[in-house]
Amino acid sequence: MKRTSGATITATASEQLVLDRVGISYPARDAGPDFVAVKEASFTVDPSEFTCVVGPSGCGKSTLLMAAAGLIPVSGGEILVGDTVVRAPGVDRAVVFQAASLLPWRTVLGNVAYGLEIRHRKDARSRAREMIELVGLDGAATKYPHELSGGMQQRANLARALAADPRLLLMDEPFAALDAQTRELMQTELLRVWSEMRKTVLFITHQIEEAVYLGDQVVVLSKGPETVVREILRVDFARPRDESIKRTPAFMELVDHIWQLIRNG
Numbered sequence: 001m002k003r004t005s006g007a008t009i010t011a012t013a014s015e016q017l018v019l020d021r022v023g024i025s026y027p028a029r030d031a032g033p034d035f036v037a038v039k040e041a042s043f044t045v046d047p048s049e050f051t052c053v054v055g056p057s058g059c060g061k062s063t064l065l066m067a068a069a070g071l072i073p074v075s076g077g078e079i080l081v082g083d084t085v086v087r088a089p090g091v092d093r094a095v096v097f098q099a100a101s102l103l104p105w106r107t108v109l110g111n112v113a114y115g116l117e118i119r120h121r122k123d124a125r126s127r128a129r130e131m132i133e134l135v136g137l138d139g140a141a142t143k144y145p146h147e148l149s150g151g152m153q154q155r156a157n158l159a160r161a162l163a164a165d166p167r168l169l170l171m172d173e174p175f176a177a178l179d180a181q182t183r184e185l186m187q188t189e190l191l192r193v194w195s196e197m198r199k200t201v202l203f204i205t206h207q208i209e210e211a212v213y214l215g216d217q218v219v220v221l222s223k224g225p226e227t228v229v230r231e232i233l234r235v236d237f238a239r240p241r242d243e244s245i246k247r248t249p250a251f252m253e254l255v256d257h258i259w260q261l262i263r264n265g
């Protein structure tokens, strides 16, 4: 892949993510029945596509993402990355959480290179430098996490996730802790980075505007427990997108439609 700066970033092909009649229950703590968080969810994220999942608070958005990451098991149906059934975490999937989970004793460069270093990758540092440049953190490679703003920490987190060259990027409310202005900036930055790397993305958010701005597709979940998929909407706004689309009637109509779906359970 060619960068605007002229450098070349190697990126493996992204993969399709399929959730096929996925149910997820949490075991009861006492003798009672298991808690059915997700009753049945089916949708497909095509390779290199960006899918956002929205729904009422507590409906199981993070639960679905954790299952796709292989961090919790499904109790029904299956999740596939390409042809492979997800049963455990794997290097083919990278997760970015709301809280930037950087190692405080390592610099940005050290954090981004970490996952590659423990796998004895000789190119760990050079690959990390490429990713740091990609996310616009070039000037901060030698800084420690406590010296970074919230937005910079999430850039570093994204660089770290991309450094592993995953086939799938799973993002759980990555901008929720940021102020409104930084959040908008980071949305546009994420689109720029994604347009360069073209990874398959599953992005969880409770902000409908964010979902419509970022996604090729928005999956709307019903109220939990026993959550199901209420509707899957295609978002066909041309790319590259910029924030001005948020003020168009078509954008606002779609946001309003999703809002009604969520409000009506």
Ligand SMILES: Nc1ncnc2c1ncn2[C@@H]1O[C@H](COP(=O)(O)OP(=O)(O)OP(=O)(O)O)[C@@H](O)[C@H]1O
Residues within 6 Å of the ligand: 026, 035, 037, 055, 056, 057, 058, 059, 060, 061, 062, 063, 064, 206, 224, 225
């Ligand atoms: N480890 C757990 N054990 C038992 N129940 C859980 C566990 N984790 C989540 N739940 C329950 O599963 C349901 C879905 O939770 P989840 O965090 O996936 O929802 P969410 O849509 O991401 O919520 P929010 O929008 O508030 O972040 C909730 O009712 C929650 O209480």
